[in-house]
Amino acid sequence: MLVFSLTPEYYAAYVLYNHTMLVFTNVFFILLLLGLCAWMLDQFQTLVTMEAPWVKTPNEVLDQIAEKITIKPGDIVYDLGCGDAQVLIQLAKKNPNATFIGVEKLNYVCALAWLKIKKAGLHNVIIKKGDLYKLSIKDATHIYLWIYPQMVNKILPKLERELTQGVTVYSMDFPFHGKDPVAVYDLSGVKNKSYARKLFEYRF
Numbered sequence: 001m002l003v004f005s006l007t008p009e010y011y012a013a014y015v016l017y018n019h020t021m022l023v024f025t026n027v028f029f030i031l032l033l034l035g036l037c038a039w040m041l042d043q044f045q046t047l048v049t050m051e052a053p054w055v056k057t058p059n060e061v062l063d064q065i066a067e068k069i070t071i072k073p074g075d076i077v078y079d080l081g082c083g084d085a086q087v088l089i090q091l092a093k094k095n096p097n098a099t100f101i102g103v104e105k106l107n108y109v110c111a112l113a114w115l116k117i118k119k120a121g122l123h124n125v126i127i128k129k130g131d132l133y134k135l136s137i138k139d140a141t142h143i144y145l146w147i148y149p150q151m152v153n154k155i156l157p158k159l160e161r162e163l164t165q166g167v168t169v170y171s172m173d174f175p176f177h178g179k180d181p182v183a184v185y186d187l188s189g190v191k192n193k194s195y196a197r198k199l200f201e202y203r204f
C-alpha cells in the first residue's frame, strides 16, 4: 500500500497551484465575457446607426479588383470600412512599395484585420480604428469603398472637400448620385449572389 506523507511544503505548493489555476480560469472567463460584450455592443451600434454591416468582398472578385486598381510605389490607398482588410491585403501583396490604410469602426473586426495582416507578414498595411466620416483622408491617392448606398452619398461631400489631386475612388456596387463614373467594371465569377457585381471608378 502506498502512503503519501503530506509535508507542509507539499501542501503549500498544492494550495498555490490550485489558487493560481482558479485565478487564471476567472481571468479567462472575464476576458471572454468582456469580448462578448464588446462584440454585442458593436453589433447593436451597427443596427441602430443603420450603417453597413461587415460583409466580405467575395474571394472570387479579389483578383479582378487588384487588376483594375493601378497602384504606383509611394501611393496611399484607403479602404473606408475595411472589414478584415482582405482587399488591402490582396493589393498590398501585389504592391509592396505603396501604403495601405484601412479604416474600421468595429473593435473585433479591427482585431481580426490586424491578425490577418500579421499572418500575411505585411508591413505596409495599417488599420485605423475609427469613423470613416471623421478620419482625414487628405493624403489618399486611391480609395476603395463598399458601404451602403446612403453612406456612399453621405461621404461624397467629404471626398469632394478633401480629395483635390486626381484621386481615384472605387465604389463596389453603389454609384454616387449626381457624379459620373469614369469607368464601370462588370465583375464576373460571383455565383448566386446579387452583390459584388459592379465596380464604379471615379476621379476626384
Ligand SMILES: C[S@@+](CC[C@H](N)C(=O)[O-])C[C@H]1O[C@@H](n2cnc3c(N)ncnc32)[C@H](O)[C@@H]1O
Pocket (backbone or CB within 6 Å): 051, 052, 053, 054, 055, 056, 057, 079, 080, 081, 082, 083, 084, 085, 086, 087, 103, 104, 105, 106, 109, 130, 131, 132, 133, 145, 146, 147
Ligand atoms: C460591406 S463591409 C466591407 C468590408 C471590406 N471593405 C471588404 O470589401 O471586404 C463594410 C464595413 O464598413 C464598416 N463600417 C460601417 N460604417 C462605418 C463607419 N462609420 N466607420 C468605419 N467603418 C464603418 C463595417 O463595420 C464593415 O466592416
